[in-house]
Amino acid sequence: MATAATGAAAGAAECSRALQAPHPARLAVARILAPAQARVNFLTEGQTATGACPEAGAPACAMRAYLLARDLVVTGIARGAHVCAAFVSPAGRQTTGWLPATSLSPVLEPAHPAPGWWQGMYRGPAARLTVEPEGEGLRAALRREGRPDIQLAGRPDANEVLLREEAAGDCTLVLRLVADYLIADKPAPGCGLPQGGLFRKQPE
Numbered sequence: 001m002a003t004a005a006t007g008a009a010a011g012a013a014e015c016s017r018a019l020q021a022p023h024p025a026r027l028a029v030a031r032i033l034a035p036a037q038a039r040v041n042f043l044t045e046g047q048t049a050t051g052a053c054p055e056a057g058a059p060a061c062a063m064r065a066y067l068l069a070r071d072l073v074v075t076g077i078a079r080g081a082h083v084c085a086a087f088v089s090p091a092g093r094q095t096t097g098w099l100p101a102t103s104l105s106p107v108l109e110p111a112h113p114a115p116g117w118w119q120g121m122y123r124g125p126a127a128r129l130t131v132e133p134e135g136e137g138l139r140a141a142l143r144r145e146g147r148p149d150i151q152l153a154g155r156p157d158a159n160e161v162l163l164r165e166e167a168a169g170d171c172t173l174v175l176r177l178v179a180d181y182l183i184a185d186k187p188a189p190g191c192g193l194p195q196g197g198l199f200r201k202q203p204e
Contacts, residue, residue: 012098041062044097055081161177173188
């Protein structure tokens with residue numbers, strides 16, 4: 001689990017932009033590979049006294065936030081031997097930065113997850129999403145601080161679902177289910193999520 005971090009990590013602007021929808025590369029999910037109790041620090045980007053980051057690696061480019069073995073992250077573009085990644089904490093806080101490609105093991109996307117696989121409460125930096133199966137479809141409630149909840153419904157196609165607002169409104173949310181993450185691959189300005197977003201399932 002990442003330690004206390006500063007949101008979308010100052011100094012990782014290129015990486016942060018690459019994780020916003022529409023994405024320059026398809027986002028995926030990976031599991032951290034590391035010896036027991038070993039820390040894998042997020043790396044910043046830009047020029048430091050000891051060289052360019054993230055290329056100079058740790059400790060020169062290391063951020064305070066770190067991950068442990070088997071943590072799950074969302075991955076995007078690659079830059080040499082490093083990959084842009086984001087970790088969403090149980091509290092919905094997102095940490096963004098670069099990770100060594102050798103520390104990542106890709107997680108396969110489920111081909112046809114059953115509706116029950118989607119069920120749960122997901123948190124992200126900007127919103128919460130509660131998903132419940134209903135027959136062969138899904139119902140969802142999007143909650144954003146200080147704004148009315150939005151009720152949505154849709155039917156999954158493979159591991160993707162198009163959720164539309166049930167009342168008269170223009171909220172349309174396209175989500176992909178990969179491991180514990182729901183990934184919004186397209187901007188959803190009508191939902192108050194103009195840059196898409198990441199949602200992490202919360203432990204029961």
